[in-house]
Amino acid sequence: MLNFSELYPCSNQARMAQLLDGMWKFRFDPEEKGLQEGWQHKLPDPISMPVPASFSDFFTTKEERDFCGDFWYETEVFIPREWEKQELEIRFGSITHRAGVYCNGSLTTTHEGGFLPVVARVTDHVKFGEINTFIVKANNELNEESLPCGATMVLSDGRKLARPYFDFFNYSGIQRSVWLVSKPGESIEDFIVDYELNGEDAIVHYQIITNGNHDVSFELYDEDKQQVAKSTGTKGSVTVSKAHLWNVGKAYLYQAVMRIWDGETLIDEYSSKIGIRTVKIAGKEIQINGKAVYLKGFGKHEDFEVIGRGFSWGVLKRDFECMKWIGANCFRTSHYPYAEEWYQFADEEGFLIIDEVPAVGMMRSTRNFADAGTGKFTRFFETPTVPNLLKNHLQAVEEMIVRDKNHPSVIAWSLFNEPETTSEESKEYFTKIFAAARTLDPQNRPMTGAFEKNSQPELCKCYQLCDFICLNRYYGWYIKGGPELVDAREAFLIEMNKWKDKNLNIPFVFTEFGTDTMAAEHKLPSIMWSQEYQNEYLDMNFEIFDQFEFVQGELVWNFADFQTTEGIMRVNGNKKGIFNRVRQPKSAAFVLKKRWESLD
Numbered sequence: 328m329l330n331f332s333e334l335y336p337c338s339n340q341a342r343m344a345q346l347l348d349g350m351w352k353f354r355f356d357p358e359e360k361g362l363q364e365g366w367q368h369k370l371p372d373p374i375s376m377p378v379p380a381s382f383s384d385f386f387t388t389k390e391e392r393d394f395c396g397d398f399w400y401e402t403e404v405f406i407p408r409e410w411e412k413q414e415l416e417i418r419f420g421s422i423t424h425r426a427g428v429y430c431n432g433s434l435t436t437t438h439e440g441g442f443l444p445v446v447a448r449v450t451d452h453v454k455f456g457e458i459n460t461f462i463v464k465a466n467n468e469l470n471e472e473s474l475p476c477g478a479t480m481v482l483s484d485g486r487k488l489a490r491p492y493f494d495f496f497n498y499s500g501i502q503r504s505v506w507l508v509s510k511p512g513e514s515i516e517d518f519i520v521d522y523e524l525n526g527e528d529a530i531v532h533y534q535i536i537t538n539g540n541h542d543v544s545f546e547l548y549d550e551d552k553q554q555v556a557k558s559t560g561t562k563g564s565v566t567v568s569k570a571h572l573w574n575v576g577k578a579y580l581y582q583a584v585m586r587i588w589d590g591e592t593l594i595d596e597y598s599s600k601i602g603i604r605t606v607k608i609a610g611k612e613i614q615i616n617g618k619a620v621y622l623k624g625f626g627k628h629e630d631f632e633v634i635g636r637g638f639s640w641g642v643l644k645r646d647f648e649c650m651k652w653i654g655a656n657c658f659r660t661s662h663y664p665y666a667e668e669w670y671q672f673a674d675e676e677g678f679l680i681i682d683e684v685p686a687v688g689m690m691r692s693t694r695n696f697a698d699a700g701t702g703k704f705t706r707f708f709e710t711p712t713v714p715n716l717l718k719n720h721l722q723a724v725e726e727m728i729v730r731d732k733n734h735p736s737v738i739a740w741s742l743f744n745e746p747e748t749t750s751e752e753s754k755e756y757f758t759k760i761f762a763a764a765r766t767l768d769p770q771n772r773p774m775t776g777a778f779e780k781n782s783q784p785e786l787c788k789c790y791q792l793c794d795f796i797c798l799n800r801y802y803g804w805y806i807k808g809g810p811e812l813v814d815a816r817e818a819f820l821i822e823m824n825k826w827k828d829k830n831l832n833i834p835f836v837f838t839e840f841g842t843d844t845m846a847a848e849h850k851l852p853s854i855m856w857s858q859e860y861q862n863e864y865l866d867m868n869f870e871i872f873d874q875f876e877f878v879q880g881e882l883v884w885n886f887a888d889f890q891t892t893e894g895i896m897r898v899n900g901n902k903k904g905i906f907n908r909v910r911q912p913k914s915a916a917f918v919l920k921k922r923w924e925s926l927d
């Protein structure tokens with residue numbers, strides 16, 4: 328059980344939410360002396376830092392861009408006297424990768440994990456009618472106990488440097504919005520909805536979790552703001568007759584309004600949009616509202632020029648426009664849960680999401696991710712760090728499912744990306760992860776994980792845990808690329824036939840396939856890294872996907888070019904984007920658009 332409410336902030340007659348985004352104060356703390364020197368009260372000689380954003384790409388020196396260690400943020404907020412009778416919380420969409428939050432000098436909470444909300448109750452520490460100081464002590468070091476996995480090395484000049492076991496830059500900071508929330512002492516802490524379809528009607532089962540015992544009401548409003556259902560009690564079911572279902576590309580959202588009452592007096596109110604739909608794996612099909620859907624889209628990243636992984640409504644808007652233009656209907660939040668606004672907008676736009684925890688890099692790699700393809704077995708799940716890793720992994724799974732469980736856009740949970748899966752120890756580890764995850768989702772969505780190519784049908788001990796299987800495959804890139812593309816096709820077919828022979832009768836989704844492609848490079852005949860090669864590679868992959876009826880989706884790697892750690896495998900980042908980093912199409916975008924529009 329989480330000891331804080333994950334509910335997204337909202338304002339109404341009982342609650343106020345104030346956005347604290349803007350220019351904050353900031354300081355690096357390479358010597359880790361901040362606490363002894365009292366920085367939790369006031370940062371000495373701070374510089375300015377935008378929130379939300381990753382700090383790295385604002386800077387012009389490597390020491391700052393690549394900073395690894397402790398760093399601090401500060402802001403000041405006036406808190407009005409009118410909030411005196413309320414409970415106050417400060418809520419960060421995330422702080423990467425771990426943090427302590429100080430209010431007027433007192434530690435109010437700590438949090439491990441960089442991609443899920445950090446909520447601190449600050450009521451007892453604030454001064455009403457005055458200016459208050461909020462200070463965050465954060466740390467972005469990587470190790471093998473926390474998610475994502477990596478190492479931290481120390482350079483000869485004493486500086487720490489992040490050594491990710493994963494293929495994206497270790498962007499850090501306060502990368503999502505920050506809210507000050509005032510709400511009543513007796514309040515709605517969470518709610519749960521799930522659905523049953525009954526002919527033209529829908530039954531909405533709801534549960535409202537409060538921290539008191541006053542009466543509770545539940546109401547549903549349609550898009551014309553007409554009330555369509557009403558009930559009382561913390562738990563119940565209402566029928567929506569002739570329900571408008573939430574569908575792929577055709578979203579319909581009802582407004583759920585929940586209230587706590589003391590007789591006629593309102594104590595608390597919370598409202599949220601919900602979408603009525605069912606998700607089910609039926610044999611080889613992924614079904615939404617009982618109808619098969621073929622997933623078309625991308626693995627993405629939260630990544631953009633200058634702001635790094637910082638949330639931006641502008642980037643989000645452009646990404647959705649590009650995804651709609653190209654005919655996509657789905658994306659995976661590779662390799663971490665995204666800012667909540669992504670799910671809210673996907674709910675509005677009728678997009679499907681495979682929601683992934685930051686369980687990436689679970690394979691010891693000396694050069695970023697680059698050892699992944701060598702087949703080298705690193706016995707990742709046989710070390711003394713595993714119990715703590717498991718604890719952090721389970722915490723991330725719980726926080727993600729609690730946070731995202733009511734979004735109609737979320738159709739599945741991805742519990743890992745490309746770990747080792749061939750040892751008994753990996754099987755034990757993931758058996759525990761899946762067992763815990765399966766107790767958490769009231770909608771019982773399918774659970775999966777993304778398997779890299781060492782997870783072959785005859786060797787992998789973990790695919791058996793999944794409700795559908797996600798494959799990351801690079802035949803024609805990491806394996807037999809360029810002139811060997813014909814052989815890549817043969818090798819790919821051999822593997823696919825082995826999966827086919829298993830007769831698993833469940834869907835497979837390709838969650839990664841792609842080639843690095845320079846947006847400016849053309850070559851006739853094609854050569855690896857050229858636009859033409861990306862197109863040929865995609866055509867070969869599609870020809871294979873189309874031969875196997877259990878293939879029920881294709882999420883190409885990646886939506887856009889993105890920043891990684893520097894190294895011999897990466898030219899200023901990963902260039903597997905179908906769009907470049909500023910979201911203009913490569914030639915492959917037109918190939919995908921044609922195919923995906925024709926698949927409808």
Ligand SMILES: O=C(O)[C@H]1O[C@@H](Oc2ccc([N+](=O)[O-])cc2)[C@H](O)[C@@H](O)[C@@H]1O
Binds near residue numbers: 698780
């Ligand atoms: O490499 C990529 O572009 C992407 O592929 C995946 O990692 C691999 C790395 C090497 C090999 N290999 O050498 O076979 C296969 C897979 C990761 O999930 C993803 O984060 C990364 O960006």
